[in-house]
Amino acid sequence: MASKDFAFKTISKDKFARTGLIETHRGNINTPAFMPVGTQATIKACTIDDIKKTGSEIILSNTYHLMIRPGVDRIKSVGGLHKFMNCDLPILTDSGGFQVMSLSKLNKIDKEKGAIFNSHIDGKKYYLSPEESIKIQLGLNSDIVMIMDECPKKSRDYKLIEKSMNLSLYWAEWSKKAFGHNPHKALFGIIQGGLFKDLREKSLEELIKIGFDGYAIGGLAVGESQNEMFKVLDNIKDLLPDNKPHYLMGVGTPSDILGAVKRGIDMFDCVLPTRSGRTGLAFTWEGRVNIKNNKYKKDNNPLDLNCSNLNLNKYSKNYLNHLFNTNEILASMLLTLHNINFYQELMSAIRENINNGTFDEFHDKYIDKL
Numbered sequence: 565m566a567s568k569d570f571a572f573k574t575i576s577k578d579k580f581a582r583t584g585l586i587e588t589h590r591g592n593i594n595t596p597a598f599m600p601v602g603t604q605a606t607i608k609a610c611t612i613d614d615i616k617k618t619g620s621e622i623i624l625s626n627t628y629h630l631m632i633r634p635g636v637d638r639i640k641s642v643g644g645l646h647k648f649m650n651c652d653l654p655i656l657t658d659s660g661g662f663q664v665m666s667l668s669k670l671n672k673i674d675k676e677k678g679a680i681f682n683s684h685i686d687g688k689k690y691y692l693s694p695e696e697s698i699k700i701q702l703g704l705n706s707d708i709v710m711i712m713d714e715c716p717k718k719s720r721d722y723k724l725i726e727k728s729m730n731l732s733l734y735w736a737e738w739s740k741k742a743f744g745h746n747p748h749k750a751l752f753g754i755i756q757g758g759l760f761k762d763l764r765e766k767s768l769e770e771l772i773k774i775g776f777d778g779y780a781i782g783g784l785a786v787g788e789s790q791n792e793m794f795k796v797l798d799n800i801k802d803l804l805p806d807n808k809p810h811y812l813m814g815v816g817t818p819s820d821i822l823g824a825v826k827r828g829i830d831m832f833d834c835v836l837p838t839r840s841g842r843t844g845l846a847f848t849w850e851g852r853v854n855i856k857n858n859k860y861k862k863d864n865n866p867l868d869l870n871c872s873n874l875n876l877n878k879y880s881k882n883y884l885n886h887l888f889n890t891n892e893i894l895a896s897m898l899l900t901l902h903n904i905n906f907y908q909e910l911m912s913a914i915r916e917n918i919n920n921g922t923f924d925e926f927h928d929k930y931i932d933k934l
Contacts, residue, residue, distance in 0.1 A: 567748035570707075570777055572809050578923040580801055580828040583915045586809055588707050589748050590646070590654045591621060595809065595830040596914055598821070598907045599624040599656060601838060604633065605649040608838050609893075609900040612651045617874055618901070619908040622707075623653055624833045627700050628660030631690070632683050636703045644705025656708035656833075659697045659739075659754075662715045662782075662814070673714060675731060694735040698742040698751075706749070710780065711739035713754040718787040725758035732756045733770050740774050750777035752811060758783055759792055761799040768803050778809040781829075785814035790823065797827040804828060818847060818910055818934035822927050825914055837907050841900030844888045848906065851933055853881070855899065860885040867902055871909070876902050910934070 568589035575583045586593040600607050600615055603626045607615055615623065625645060630636065639648045645655055664679045672680040678693030697712040713732035719725055736753055743751045753776035757763030771779060781800070784793050793815070804810050811831035812824050821832055837847065844856040848868040853860075855867070866877035867884065879898055887895035917926040 569747045570750040572778070572807065574806065576919050578918045578921050579826075581825050581914075581918045581923045581927075582828065582830070583918045584809065584830055586622075586654075588654045588750075590652065590707055593621045593654060594915060596821075596825050596911055596918075597622060597831050598911050599831065599833040600904050600907075601625075601833055601835045602649070602651075602655075603835075604629045605639075605645060607900075607904075609842060609896040610838075610904065612649065612653070614874070614901055615904065616653065618905040619873075619912060620904065621653060622656060623651065624656045624658065625704070625706075626658050626660065626663060627697055627704075628658075628663035628692075630657075630704065631660065631692075631700050632685055632688075636700045640703045644703075646705060654707040655704075657701045657704055657706040657710065658813070659694075659701070659710040659712040660692055661697070661713050664692060665715050665717070673731070675734060678712065678735075694738040695742040698739050702743075702746070702749075708750045708752060708778070709743060710752050711736050711754055711776075713756055713782055715756070715783055715786070716758070719758060722760060722763075725756075725760060726763055729756045729758075729763050729767050733767065736771060736774055740776070752776055752778040752780050752809075754780045754782040754813070755800065756783045759788065759796060764796060764800050765803060768800055772805060776808070778811060778831075779804055780811040780813050780831075782813050784812065785816060785834075790820060793820070794823050794827065797824060797829065801828045818907070819931055821910065822914070822931050822934070825918075826923070826927055837903035838900050841903045842896040844895070844899065846899055846906075847903050847934065849934075855881060855884045856888050857885075868906070871902070871905065873905050873909070874901060876905065 571587040573585055584595040599622050600620050602623045639645055642648050664681050680691055682689055694712040701709040712735050714728045716728045753771035755767045757767045809830045812829045816834050846853040846867050849870045860881040863881040917923040
């Protein structure tokens with residue numbers, strides 16, 4: 565039986581905010597969607613079964629980390645990443661470009677060879693070209709594959725950002741050729757250009773000429789303010805193809821997500837809910853809770869009275885405070901799951917309000933609260 569082709573359709577719109585459906589052969593994804601991050605073939609402190617119970621319909625994993633440990637051949641030997649980590653959800657893999665720039669000891673960027681770098685784990689030298697990145701992602705059997713791009717740090721240097729954007733466009737064409745014909749998978753292009761309106765527009769225009777199954781906005785969540793990020797989205801929201809999904813990479817806080825959805829974004833990923841869960845920060849409909857705070861020692865209420873999923877409300881703030889202050893593993897497990905569940909509740913509420921034509925009111929109620 566042939567695999568189902570990748571497809572996307574818009575269901576409803578409320579100004580620029582929109583709901584949609586991504587169809588993959590491993591399942592459908594309702595958008596706007598949040599992707600929990602499973603960088604190293606696991607979402608830290610959670611099982612896949614629990615992740616599914618939160619309403620998550622897709623997860624993200626990462627080329628850079630998996631090529632270093634355990635290595636793509638080891639994953640291929642068992643039939644790909646889904647079988648390796650026992651996950652039947654669709655998986656999007658990042659190309660590894662961002663991690664090459666942010667984690668490794670980078671030796672060189674070569675237009676024709678890609679990135680030459682040393683592993684942040686053991687110092688071993690690696691070569692990661694756009695073709696190799698695509699080859700690795702296809703070996704992982706990812707459902708959504710990202711092109712390799714260069715992700716520079718935040719900079720006001722126009723020439724530097726322009727040079728980086730042009731390199732990413734060159735690599736985008738290379739990535740497209742390496743991807744070949746895989747209709748049951750998707751290849752997303754990545755828009756670069758820093759905070760410069762004309763560079764972002766040029767990047768998107770050239771990527772559309774190459775032709776991709778979806779368009780991601782990269783080079784954000786690198787230290788810019790929320791207003792700067794929203795301005796970048798405002799500058800390109802009219803130009804993003806209506807018939808393709810729009811993905812804002814590495815974002816973000818609940819407030820970031822609300823503002824980005826208002827500007828036409830369909831997909832998000834971020835380590836924030838899981839990383840915060842491991843350090844004692846919980847997201848709730850009443851705002852953020854630092855459960856380590858002494859004021860919760862005698863608070864026998866649940867984290868969020870509005871949460872009814874996964875029996876998470878049977879644990880009091882008093883008990884959670886105790887778990888964190890004694891470094892119990894269960895603390896990270898419970899708060900991580902709570903945060904992912906909250907993010908999925910947020911996405912569900914966003915979709916409901918867009919479908920009902922009330923998204924602006926919902927946005928205004930929570931943009932400064934969450």
